[in-house]
Amino acid sequence: MTVHPNFPAADQPSRLSTDKPLSVAILAMGGQGGGVLADWIVAAAEGAGWMAQSTSVPGVAQRTGATIYYIELLPERDGVAPILSLMPTPGDVDVVLAAEFMEAGRSMLRGLVTPDRTTLLTSSHRSYAVGEKEVPGDGIGDPDSVVEAAGIAAKRIVAFDMQTLAEKNGSVISATMFGALAGSGVLPFAREHFEAAIRAGGKGVEPSLKAFAAGFDKVAGNDRQEIVPKAPGKDLPEPPVTVGVPALDALLARIAALPESVRPMAYAGARRLVDYQDPNYAAEYLTALEELRAEDERAGGAAKDWRFTENAAKYLAVAMAYDDVVRVADLKTRSARLPRIRREVGAKDDQILGLTEYMHPRMEEVAGTLPARLGHAIENRPKLFAALDRIVNRGRRVRTDRIHWFLALYAVAGLKRFRRGSLRHEREAEHWTRWLALARRTLPANYDLAVAILSARRLVKGYSDTHARGNSKFDRVLSAVPTLLPQAEGGAWMERLIKAALLDEEGKALDGALLTVASAYETT
Numbered sequence: 001m002t003v004h005p006n007f008p009a010a011d012q013p014s015r016l017s018t019d020k021p022l023s024v025a026i027l028a029m030g031g032q033g034g035g036v037l038a039d040w041i042v043a044a045a046e047g048a049g050w051m052a053q054s055t056s057v058p059g060v061a062q063r064t065g066a067t068i069y070y071i072e073l074l075p076e077r078d079g080v081a082p083i084l085s086l087m088p089t090p091g092d093v094d095v096v097l098a099a100e101f102m103e104a105g106r107s108m109l110r111g112l113v114t115p116d117r118t119t120l121l122t123s124s125h126r127s128y129a130v131g132e133k134e135v136p137g138d139g140i141g142d143p144d145s146v147v148e149a150a151g152i153a154a155k156r157i158v159a160f161d162m163q164t165l166a167e168k169n170g171s172v173i174s175a176t177m178f179g180a181l182a183g184s185g186v187l188p189f190a191r192e193h194f195e196a197a198i199r200a201g202g203k204g205v206e207p208s209l210k211a212f213a214a215g216f217d218k219v220a221g222n223d224r225q226e227i228v229p230k231a232p233g234k235d236l237p238e239p240p241v242t243v244g245v246p247a248l249d250a251l252l253a254r255i256a257a258l259p260e261s262v263r264p265m266a267y268a269g270a271r272r273l274v275d276y277q278d279p280n281y282a283a284e285y286l287t288a289l290e291e292l293r294a295e296d297e298r299a300g301g302a303a304k305d306w307r308f309t310e311n312a313a314k315y316l317a318v319a320m321a322y323d324d325v326v327r328v329a330d331l332k333t334r335s336a337r338l339p340r341i342r343r344e345v346g347a348k349d350d351q352i353l354g355l356t357e358y359m360h361p362r363m364e365e366v367a368g369t370l371p372a373r374l375g376h377a378i379e380n381r382p383k384l385f386a387a388l389d390r391i392v393n394r395g396r397r398v399r400t401d402r403i404h405w406f407l408a409l410y411a412v413a414g415l416k417r418f419r420r421g422s423l424r425h426e427r428e429a430e431h432w433t434r435w436l437a438l439a440r441r442t443l444p445a446n447y448d449l450a451v452a453i454l455s456a457r458r459l460v461k462g463y464s465d466t467h468a469r470g471n472s473k474f475d476r477v478l479s480a481v482p483t484l485l486p487q488a489e490g491g492a493w494m495e496r497l498i499k500a501a502l503l504d505e506e507g508k509a510l511d512g513a514l515l516t517v518a519s520a521y522e523t524t
Contacts, residue, residue, distance in 0.1 A: 179215025269317030448491025
């Protein structure tokens, strides 16, 4: 044996191992406990008499690239030093754990998942990427493509909503994933070794063990879990019969009288408006919806699965729950917000969290919050309006973790009771009334176009400049209604215009789409 000159002979191994290690790759985002999960796997292996090595490659940033933790495991042998890799090699990974469903897709793109070798354990929940959030319309990635790829790329798949299961058991997703890994039997360690690794960590032991057991029980004995990945919030719950509050039970009774296919959406809309304002406001929504349902019936809506009424249930609730200064202040001062932020940033119980908000109000928002008559009076005095705008239209960094600014926002949130008398509400109500009137006039002549007119409301969102741009696009899209009204494919064209309006902020794609409509029907 040749002794390396930098090492004493006593420290030299008798030979190097040629055994093939078990390899595990973990793809996790910040706050999901990927590092803890890697440490648990190493501890479980060492507790079973194996040798283990873990490394990590950090992602670029939250949801622009997950951190990859890589672990290799070998049975320990006297006098044999293992050669372990620092990075996963495409086509040479035994187990891939993905803490979010699209990260499972990324692991397949990287070649880490192969049909002859890899067991893929993934949570089927979604945590939206920056690229998905920044799209003006619906930029959510299609999970079906990942489902299809997983069925081809992986030797074995274990997939379920590990995030929800962890939350139900008071822990984080890493504990549920560890349980799923143990329950899958893909690593040759007893359950006791996994549980001992959690206990050795010394922090949050009981909640972690509880979540571990839930993940273990979910997987143990099943060769394959059904993959049903869906975007959060896409499943609409069926409305309950009663909740024990008279005002709310009255709303539920009215929802129960609507067509069956409409009830889940109407329930979601009513819940949103109760949270946004109060039960009386939700009752106004249901009154309008009942009137629209009657018109839908006269237009043959029963044979068309009440699409007009269902779209109205969705987008009227969106219109009535418009974003304003009061809503922003309400959301920023809710008791559930701070614990959620602490979880997201991974703040420990003994750490102090500072919270800074960037506020940039315009005089338009301030005037809109005032009573309608006073708001009109200020807007009708350009010099006064401009002077006040110079005062309020300044970017401010507001510390809502301090009592002064928290109470200021809390007071603004308290203006909710006066919202329906405000200038902003007056204008929003006028806007959605005109929009519904256009859809109702169109309904008898062109059902599909009327349904699409309701969908156009998705263009109006946010407040300030975002709201102004959305309103402009909304008006331009609806300007095509007279041209499309006599066309059988008018509804399909309206949907195309809506999609074009969502492609870019400037509306260049919409300009082109409107020219196409005009040229297609200019001789009609």
